Amino acid sequence: MDSHDELKVLLIEDDEDDYVLIKTLLSEAVPGRVKLDWADSYEGGLNALSNLDYDAILLDYALGDRTGLELLYEAREKDLRAALILLTGQGGNGIDLRALGAGAADYLVKDEITATTLQRSIRYAIERKKAAIELKRYKDHLEELVRQRTSELMEVNLRLKTEIDERVEADQALRRSEEKYRSLINSSLDIIYTVSTEGILTSLNPAFEKVTGWKPEEWLGRKYDSLVHPDDLPKMVERRQRMLTGEELPPGEVRVLVKSGAHLLLEFQSAPLYAGNSIVGQIGTARDITDRKKAEEKIIQQNSFLKTILESLSHPFYVIDAKDYSIVHANSAATPGGLQPYAKCHSLFHRADRPCEGDEHRCPLQEIKESKKPLTTEHIHYDHLGGSRFVEVHGYPILDEMGEVSKIIEYCLDISDRKEIEEKLRRANDELEIRVQKRTEELADSNLALMNEIVERKRIEEALRLNEKRLEALLNLGQTSWASEREIADYVLEQQIKLTRSETGAIAFLDEEENILTWCTGIPNHSECPSVRAEDAGTWADAVKNRKPIVVNKSSNIEMDQRGLPFLSFHLQRLMSIPVFDGQGITAVAVVANKSEDYDQSDLRQLTLLMDGMWKLIQRERSIKALKSAESLAAIGRALSIVAHDMKTPLIAIGGFAKQVQRHIGKADPDWGKMKIVLSETERLEKMVEEMLDFSKPVLLQKSQEQISAILEESVAVTKPLADRKKVRLNIEALEPAPPLLLDRSRIKRMFINLLTNAIEASPEGETVRICYRRLGKNVAVDVSDEGPGIASEIRKEIFLPFFTTRTGGTGLGLPIVKKIIEAHEGSLEVLNTPRGATFRLTLPVK
Structure with missing residues (x-):
């Protein structure tokens, strides 16, 4: 600290007496050169620390309920340049060590402070702080130098690593390229070779053996002169010399000796082989063109043959470019004076500068281009003398790879003479047609009367038949x-x-x-x-x-x-x-x-x-x-009457005696059940006798006005016990109100009871028997429907005949009696099969 500099000191002390003491000591220690600021609380001291221009800060340990150590910790976060000295009223307790550990430059006990100790402590603290700041600055400088050097080394290492990676990648790419080209060379169907400047074969791919039969090792290191046909060797030597000068040469052909002793014709292409800027040899490819040469010769022969055929044709034949109608090829018949360059078909055959136009004289080539199909049509051409001729044009399209017409083959047949003959024939036919028509009209007039006469005769004959x-x-x-x-x-x-x-x-x-x-x-x-x-x-x-x-x-x-x-x-x-x-x-x-x-x-x-x-x-x-029927029924009735009367008296006696026996024996008797069977069968036979007597007698009616609904309800009540035993439901439904009817109530009721009994017997357990009635014109119709198996069509007419039955124990007289009663009432009865069961429909007249 310069002896002439002003010393700026901050005192953080909550005791004003201590403030006065410190101020006095400072004035004694450093007279006239101390500027002292005082903060009397923890918060005031914390705010004052924001001023970073203090040379020294004196900090009291006890600051109300807080301590100077706590403030010391917070001050350390502010990166203060001032030296911190902790003041306390007591020593020991490890406060000194804790203060120094927290960043304090010195530690003073208030009771032991003198002007000299205070001056020495402040000076020492300031010098120590300056040394620490200088040390930190030097350390930061060293760290910056280390950081810069480290960055330089990292850049160098990065460039070195990139260069190494690039070299590795280049080496790998080079190896892959070599492998790729080696694979291409080895898999090539063409011979690939290299030759030194002296004509020595330095490399051959496997295709050499496939083409010539020689193994590559048989010729590597040897001059190729012995492989070449003697007649072709001078040409090959000349090409090698010109190649060594850097001249680029077109593909050539050479005959090469194969292992079988024959010679193959090869097509080859070679180029200089450089090492730096010097030519050290040549590299080339060669392929066998023996078959291609034979094919080309065959095509030439065929073309010559085809040209001879076309030239031998007497009618014009030519090939036309579809784009501009220029003639690509034509025979002599088409161009007697020779084919002129760029000649158009319309200029040659129409003496015109544009193709034919209009529907009347449409251009055949245009039709072929549009349809892409062959065409045969008649057209007019003009010969070299200008005369018009009728021709029959045959055109065939040639399509390119895009499916478009590129060329058209066309040949023409002169039909002028034929057209002239056809015209003469047409005129002759017209004259003949007129004559035939006239004669036909004459015959038609003479035949009309004859035809009318024939038609009239046919009509009369048909009417008679x-x-x-x-x-x-x-x-x-x-x-x-x-x-x-x-x-x-x-x-x-x-x-x-x-x-x-x-x-x-x-x-x-x-x-x-x-x-x-x-x-x-x-x-x-x-x-x-x-x-x-x-x-x-x-x-x-x-x-x-x-x-x-x-x-x-x-x-x-x-x-x-x-x-x-x-x-x-x-x-x-x-x-x-x-x-x-x-x-x-x-x-x-x-x-x-x-x-x-x-x-x-x-x-x-x-x-x-x-x-x-x-x-x-x-x-x-x-x-x-x-x-x-009446005679038969009358005879049956008479017979039944006799039988019924003969059976009635014995049945009454049997029934009476059986009842007496049953009353004398108890239910415990073993014969009780047998007697019950006797009585049941006797009752059944008595009912059968009653039916026989009813059927045998004439039906005498005692008519009165009755409601059909009431009779149906009574009939249902009578048959309900049977329905309950069979677990069958009975349902009456009025589809339409019915008027009163004039009828015999007891006989109609018996008729319905018979029909309901049959329906209940025919219906399975759990089903319903339906009785529906309605007004139908001048009649009332009643339907009795069951849900049983129905009635087969082959026996539908027989069920109303006496003694016909499909039930075990039945007399076969129930339905005949029903029919007899309904007919006595001038009604009708019919049976209908429904999707489920059968329906008996009765009609009774309304009177």
């Missing part, structure tokens, strides 16, 4: 007394279609309400049509509505309505419909359709006669069947 067939059909119809109603209807339908020459036809049978019930059609395998009312049907049903025949021909301009017809798939063009009367009612309708010509009165009469005859036969058949 048709009338004969119609008479024959009527005669055959009158002799079909042996046939059934269906067979009669089928025969009449076949004849009505045939004799009216129609495409199809049908016969509809009507009920009393004149609703269509069934169809007999001329369509194989047609499906049965549902029942339909005449007023809901189409044009054909006008015969029923208007009660007269209906004829619709094409000339009628009437759009036909096909509703209700069984042949809806046909498009109707003509139609004839005729009603069949039974008294005042219509029982059937005959329909024919799609005759090839209009229907006439002859067709109407024929169809009317056929249908009248059919209905008379059907009426006769029904009368005979009814009579036979």
Whole structure:
């Protein structure tokens, strides 16, 4: 510390007395040269430390609840240049060591401080701090020098490593390149060789052995003169000498001796081999062109042969460039004066400076370019004298690798003489055609009357034959007394279609309400049509509505309505419909359709006669069947009456005695079960006798106005125990309200009980028997439907015959009695098979 410099000191002390003491001591130690700043708290001292210009800082150890050591640690973070001296009121306790460890330059006990010790401590602390700062500066300088040298060494090492890596990569690339080129040379199909300036072979690849048969080691180090054909050796020596001067030479050909003793023709190419700027030899390739030379010679011969053929042709033949229409090649017939350079086809054959244009005289070459297909067409050319000639042009495209037309081969045939002959023939044909047409008209006029006469005779003959067939059909119809109603209807339908020459036809049978019930059609395998009312049907049903025949021909301009017809798939063009009367009612309708010509009165009469005859036969058949049935049923009834009366008395006696025996024996008796069986069988036989008596007696009705719904509910109540045992449900459904009916309540109820019993017996467990009723025209219809196996079509007509049954223990009289009761009420009964089970449909008239 310079003796003339001012000393800047900071005192951090919370005791003002100590501040005064230190100030006094400092003024004594360094009179007039001390500037003392005082911070009286920990926080004040921390803020004052931000001034880095102090030479020394005196720091009290005790600063309220904090210590000077804590402040010392924080001051160390600020990189202070001032020397720190810790002051404390007590010694020992290791505070001195801790203070020095924290960065204090000295440690003073307040009670022991004098002006001299304070001056010495401050001077020592300042000098020590300066030495530390200088030492740090020198250390930093050394570290900077080390860092710079280290960076230089790292750059040198990096460059050295990069150079080493590049050399390694270059060596590897060189080895790979050598291996690649060695592989290429060894796998090459061409001979690759090197020759010294003296003509000594210095290297040969494996292709040398494949081509010549010689092993490379047989010729390496030897001059190639012995390999070369003697006639070619001078040429090879000359080329070697010119090569040594650096001259570049074109490929050459040389004959080389092979191991078999023959000579092969090789094509070779060589170049100088340099070592620095000096030529030390030559390197080259060679390939066997013996086969190629033979092929070239063959092509030359073929071209010569082809040229001879083309020149021998008498008609023009030429090849044209498709781009500019220039002639590439032509024979003498095409160019008598010789082919001029760059001659165009249009200038040669049309004496024009541009190709043909327009649709009337279109250019054949343009058509070939557009279609890319061969073309044969007629065209007009002009000869060298300017005369026009008709030619037949044959053109063929040649396509390039892109599929475009590059050239066109064309040859022309002069057809002028043929065209002239064709024109003469055409004029002669025209004259002949006129003469033939005139004569044809004369013959047509003379034949017209004859044709009309022939047509009229054919029409009369056809009408006679048709009338004969119609008479024959009527005669055959009158002799079909042996046939059934269906067979009669089928025969009449076949004849009505045939004799009216129609495409199809049908016969509809009507009920009393004149609703269509069934169809007999001329369509194989047609499906049965549902029942339909005449007023809901189409044009054909006008015969029923208007009660007269209906004829619709094409000339009628009437759009036909096909509703209700069984042949809806046909498009109707003509139609004839005729009603069949039974008294005042219509029982059937005959329909024919799609005759090839209009229907006439002859067709109407024929169809009317056929249908009248059919209905008379059907009426006769029904009368005979009814009579036979009545006689048979009467005889069965009489027999049943006798049998029933004979069985009734014994059965009553057996039943009475069995009941008496059963009352005298107890249930514990072994014969109790047997007696129960006797009584059950007796009851069954008594029921059978009652059915026999009912069937044998005439049905005498005691009619009254009744509600069909009430009778059905009573019938269901009677049969419900049986249904419960069978676990079958009974369901009544009114599809439409039914009016009161005039009927015999007890007999109708018995009829429904019979039908319900049969339905319950036929239904599997868990199924439902449905009873549906509704108003149907002038009748009430009741359907009893089960969900059993149904009734086979082959026995459907037999189930109403007496004694016919499919159940074990049945009498076979239940359904006949039902039929007898329903017919006594002037109703009807039919059985229908449904997708599940069978349905019995009853109709009762509303009166």
